[in-house]
Amino acid sequence: xxxxxxxxxxxxxxxxxxxxxxxxxxxxxxxxxxxxxxxxxxxxxxxxxxxxxxxxxxxxxxxxxxxxxxxxxxxxxxxxxxxxxxxxxxxxxxxxxxxxxxxxxxxxx
Amino acid sequence: xxxxxxxxxxxxxxxxxxxxxxxxxxxxxxxxxxxxxxxxxxxxxxxxxxxxxxxxxxxxxxxxxxxxxxxxxxxxxxxxxxxxxxxxxxxxxxxxxxxxxxxxxxxxxxxxxxxxxxxxxxxxxxxxxxxxxxxxxxxxxxxxxxxxxxxxxxxxxxxxxxxxxxxxxxxxxxxxxxxxxxxxxxxxxxxxxxxxxxxxxxxxxxxxxxxxxxxxxxxxxxxxxxxxxxxxxxxxxxxxxxxxxxxxxxxxxxx
Numbered sequence: 001x002x003x004x005x006x007x008x009x010x011x012x013x014x015x016x017x018x019x020x021x022x023x024x025x026x027x028x029x030x031x032x033x034x035x036x037x038x039x040x041x042x043x044x045x046x047x048x049x050x051x052x053x054x055x056x057x058x059x060x061x062x063x064x065x066x067x068x069x070x071x072x073x074x075x076x077x078x079x080x081x082x083x084x085x086x087x088x089x090x091x092x093x094x095x096x097x098x099x100x101x102x103x104x105x106x107x108x109x
Numbered sequence: 110x111x112x113x114x115x116x117x118x119x120x121x122x123x124x125x126x127x128x129x130x131x132x133x134x135x136x137x138x139x140x141x142x143x144x145x146x147x148x149x150x151x152x153x154x155x156x157x158x159x160x161x162x163x164x165x166x167x168x169x170x171x172x173x174x175x176x177x178x179x180x181x182x183x184x185x186x187x188x189x190x191x192x193x194x195x196x197x198x199x200x201x202x203x204x205x206x207x208x209x210x211x212x213x214x215x216x217x218x219x220x221x222x223x224x225x226x227x228x229x230x231x232x233x234x235x236x237x238x239x240x241x242x243x244x245x246x247x248x249x250x251x252x253x254x255x256x257x258x259x260x261x262x263x264x265x266x267x268x269x270x271x272x273x274x275x276x277x278x279x280x281x282x283x284x285x286x287x288x289x290x291x292x293x294x295x296x297x298x299x300x301x302x303x304x305x306x307x308x309x310x311x312x313x314x315x316x317x318x319x320x321x322x323x324x325x326x327x328x329x330x331x332x333x334x335x336x337x338x339x340x341x342x343x344x345x346x347x348x349x350x351x352x353x354x355x356x357x358x359x360x361x362x363x364x
Contacts, residue, residue, distance in 0.1 A: 080352050082348050088261055089342065091254060096334055096338060099247045099251075100243075103239045108165075108230070109162050
């Protein structure tokens with residue numbers, strides 16, 4: 001959530017303020033946000049200054065030197081439904097458990 | 110008492126007394142009929158004993174036919190059995206059922222104890238429905254199900270691999286997730302390999318191969334399936350571990 005907000009903010013900064021932040025557009029047309037490997041720290045620093053003449057300048061600065069290509073919005077999707085595997089294994093267990101190797105042809109007269 | 114009746118009584122006694130244990134190899138001993146139940150002085154008793162013997166033999170055949178029906182139903186309703194294995198199993202079950210019905214007709218038509226003594230053991234020796242056919246059918250069904258299960262596990266592994274790749278591209282540390290995924294894939298391969306070997310080993314077995322080598326092959330196949338199931342359980346755990354590791358690597362951002 002915070003990451004999404006951050007990305008939106010950066011996108012606004014890029015689109016609305018006419019500055020060139022240290023980010024690279026991702027293939028999907030979103031803004032690729034630099035990040036830090038293995039952490040969830042904020043990837044960029046954003047500062048806004050206003051001159052006496054009333055011109056506002058927004059600067060986006062990359063905090064770390066690691067720039068990634070993917071959009072963070074696609075990264076957190078790690079949901080893999082494993083429940084089907086449990087069901088299948090239960091089926092296997094039932095049949096396997098029904099095999100009686102000690103059964104005999106012991107009912108003959 | 111006529112000579113013919115005396116002969117019949119003697120044959121009846123001989124059947125009760127001499128039915129060889131060897132003829133029922135692998136067959137549990139049936140409850141013994143009381144010796145005093147055969148009265149050589151009674152005119153009708155031997156005929157009654159033959160009829161009772163026939164009835165019990167026919168019941169034994171009927172139990173096998175019922176088992177075959179259940180096995181056929183299991184094969185037909187299996188969602189996992191391959192078409193080749195299904196056809197082969199159903200053909201074998203059909204042959205066994207036809208043979209047992211023919212044997213039942215012979216037993217029903219038998220007029221002497223000598224004939225019954227020859228026919229009855231065939232119920233076990235010629236078909237081995239309980240000790241061989243039943244586990245064979247179930248083992249093939251389980252093995253084919255496991256191969257199917259392996260495919261589903263592979264699909265899950267691919268999804269996990271995709272998630273890991275995305276996270277890696279984003280710069281997250283995915284080494285733990287990758288190690289778990291590697292374990293998962295290795296265990297799937299192991300399980301699938303064990304399961305795939307079962308049908309070719311048990312399907313060719315025939316009743317004439319019981320107990321050696323059929324009994325050993327059936328047990329070995331069962332052991333392989335148990336080991337394969339264990340590998341699948343390990344793979345399932347590895348899958349959970351991979352997903353958990355991935356979530357941990359992404360942290361709050363992944364929520």
